[in-house]
Amino acid sequence: MQRIVKFGGTTCASMAFLMAVAACSFSGCGSSKQPEVAEVKKFRPADEAGAQPSGDVKSAPALGSQSETPRFAPADAGAFATPPADAAAASAPAAPANREAGPPGPQMADLNPQLKSILDQMNRLGTQQPKGTTQQEQLDEFVRLHTQRLQLAKQALGLKPPAEVKRQIVIAMYEVLQRFVDFRVPSAMAQLNDFAKVMAADPDAEVARIGRHAQFSSSLARIVTQQNTVNGVNGSEVVTEAKKLLEAEKGNVSEDTLQLVGQTADMLTEGGFKADAAGLIEAIAEALAGDAKLADQAPRYALVAKVVRMDLDQLLNNVIREEAGADEKIEAAVQTLLTDIPPSRDLLNRVQTIAHILESTAHYKSALVMYDQLAAKFATASDAELVEDAAKFGPGAKLRIGLVGQPLTVEGVSVDGVPFDWSAYSGKIVLIDFWATWCGPCLEEIPNIRNNFEQFHAKGFEVVGVNLDTRSSDLKQFLTLQGQSIPWATVTSQVVLDGQADERDWTKLPMAAKCGVQSIPFVVLVGRDGKVDSIHVRGPKLKKRLSELLGEPVTGDIPADPTQPAGAVPVDPSAAKPTNGKQSRAVPAGAATPLGLFLASVLLTAEPAELSPAEDSAINPYVAKPGLKPAELTAYIQKMLDRPQAIQTREGFAVGIIDACDRVLAAQSTSTDAEQLLAIQSKLALLHRDACDGKSAADEQLMAFVEQLRDNSRPEVAQEVTFFRLERRVLTAKEAPLDQVGSVLDAVKEFSAKQKLGAKHLRMASGTVALINRLESGDEREARFAELGDLFAKSADKDLARYGRKIAKAPAGK
Helix, strand or coil, X not given: CCXXXXXXXXXXXXXXXXXXXXXXXXXXXXXXXXXXXXXXXXXXXXXXXXXXXXXXXXXXXXXXXXXXXXCCCCCCCCCCCCCCCCHHHHCCCCCXXXXXXXXXXXXXXXCCHHHHHHHXXXXXXXXXXXXXXXXXXXXXXXXXHHHHHHHHHHHHHHCCCCHHHHHHHHHHHHHHHHHHHHCCXXXXXXXXHHHXXXXXXXXXXXXXXXXXXXXXXXXXXXXXXXXXXXXXXXXXXXXXXXXXHHXXXXXXXXXXXXXXXXXXXXXXXXXXXXXXXXXXXXXXXXXXXXXXXXXXXXXXXXXXXXXXXXXXXXXXXXXXXXCCCHHHHHHHHHHHHHHHCCCCHHHHHHHHHHHHHHXXXXXXXXXXXXXXXXXXXXXXXXXXXXXXXXXXXXXXXXXXXXXXXXXXXXXXXXXXXXXXXXXXXXXXXXXXXXXXCCEHHHHHHHHHHXXXXXXXXXXXXXXXXXXCCCCHHHHHHHHXXXXXXXXXXXXXXXXXXXXXXXXXXXXXXXXXXXXCCCCCCEEEEEXXXXXXXXXXXXXXXXXXXXXXXXXXXXXXXXXXXXXXXXCCXXXXXXXXXXXCCCECCCCCCCCCCHHHHHHXXXXXXXXXXXXXXXXXXXXXXXXXXXXXXXXXXXXXXXXXXXXXXXXXXXXXXXXXXXXXXXXXXXXXXXXXXXXXXXXXXXXXXXXXXXXXXXXXXXXXXXXXXXXXXXXXXXXXXXXXXXXXXXXXXXXXXXXXXXXXXXXXXXXXXXXXXXXXXXXXXHHHHHHHHHHHCCCCCHHHHHHHHHHHHHHHHCCCXXXXXXXXXXXXXXXXXX
């Protein structure tokens, strides 16, 4: 059981909290960069990770496995990095590197032979796994191995290595000592203290910074041990140590130090030490204000410090929990915030987010007060765009909130230009769903709406979709490809059909302007009397309100409803759900921040002991509707692959598009060669992307599909098959006998010299580096790194090219 102790007057699990802070000091100094194994912006290889120690010696202490040995790379701070030893940790995503590679350092061949020998010994020791049948035996072996590394590192420093090499040696020492502290190795704290003092006084600025971060880590570890005292530990001690880091870099704060101190402030906040956290964030703001390169970030930190000190999050929670007097308190707090902080986009977003959450949870009075406060505060701002944005929130909110209790008429036309007949819905409970094909959250809400439609339709529940696309072609294409996924009428406006809509501002469309819609999805529930019952009833809140109005939902088969209004499409349980559109952002510029919308979404859908309809539904919203011809399916595939990356990585997206590809491939007699080729290439690309994200099932499907294509006569397909089979050779060669490595590397060299390399070749490049690291000869490793690095550096993909330059040790401009 975790012991709860007194910490600065606040009860918390202080050991876990402070150990987390101490851990952040280790990662934040820039010393835990991954070995030269993979670039991670395009994919996350399944065999790379940066897990921190968990207390189990098997889960993290080894400084390298045989297949993942990092080479000694003077320009790379990750040369002595610590990949985990066990398979579970190895399956975790790799963390992105914190910085670009530094300037090229001396090659191994240029180093003093004695120094080179010592570094080789350090690397070899780093690859050895601790032996032993018990955890204690493994820990003892770990300590023995890495104590030798520390001794070798000290010898290497005594030989006065080049600056880049010296920094890597220091980083390696810091990592080992930090691991010793993590595993409570006797005398580890004393060793870390001595190391930190010496390095902090080093004339090399980078080494001195590492030393200061080590001192910070040591100090926090000391604070952790003090939790056993009678009075506990005061949070101000953490702040004092963090401020020392800022003071040491006064006028020139490094990004690593800023990140480290910021993480410390976050953890103080999460631990409940909000006054201490606010003081530390204020210190950050002060430090940045005096830093020429980072001064523009100072106001943001000052705002965050004020928010933390005022405890706005708790005040907002109190309102949502309906505590007495909470509304007045948050209104006063926001007014103080607006009075004390100068106008800025951050301030506007912060307050607008609070107002949006209050509106979404039916605290209309406080929301309107806040919108008015915003307009008044920003009325005299120097930024005209801020003035305009702040001024528009209030009127829109008043229109939306003013809908409640009033009659509402839906006006517009179908995509065919037929006027919409609102009178057909008289006497029904109607949900009006404002949406657009490009709005990801809107489309994600559709399964929930449909689920409720199927359950309550026979009891008098209807849905009308008010589409806010400004181009009719987008809506028409969507309905052509996936119209059956929406079994209710869709309304647009005549100005859209006439091509007269303002494509820059969908909020000006007639129904949006009439109802004050400024962000979507937005829903309005109309009662049987034709008056608005409520707004913002999304997620489980919709089912809850419908149950109150109509009774329990129908759970069996829903009979046909003879009163169904014209234009609504009968429910097809096999139909697919719509896919996302051209952008995932569902709010106009200057509206709620992504974090705010996320919080609002959580508040909107958070109902205890209720299964989310999205989870309750087995329908994939990204599967094309049944019955499409190959030409329609290929158009669908192309349209979906043009979607933003944020949409393409959503759950079910790849499955849906691969399904479309398979349907094209199955229709060989009715599809063209171009359509078949598109389906093949698209399926390969999607499976490969998921495989690179560590999804083993996708990897297996990829290779099975590649084998199916081995006899395909198309040159483009043969080229793809060649690559994927080579990539598989590279990945599996990590477990093959060492004498096979050379032939695989030769094959990669031959392939890379002939092909135009791109982003999809990153995983192959990563695996290639892992193979080179297996080579026993340092000279052979260097030669392989140079020749393959040069080939990768010629790639048109900037990430692969940069990766190639790093492993070849070429100048950044090469």
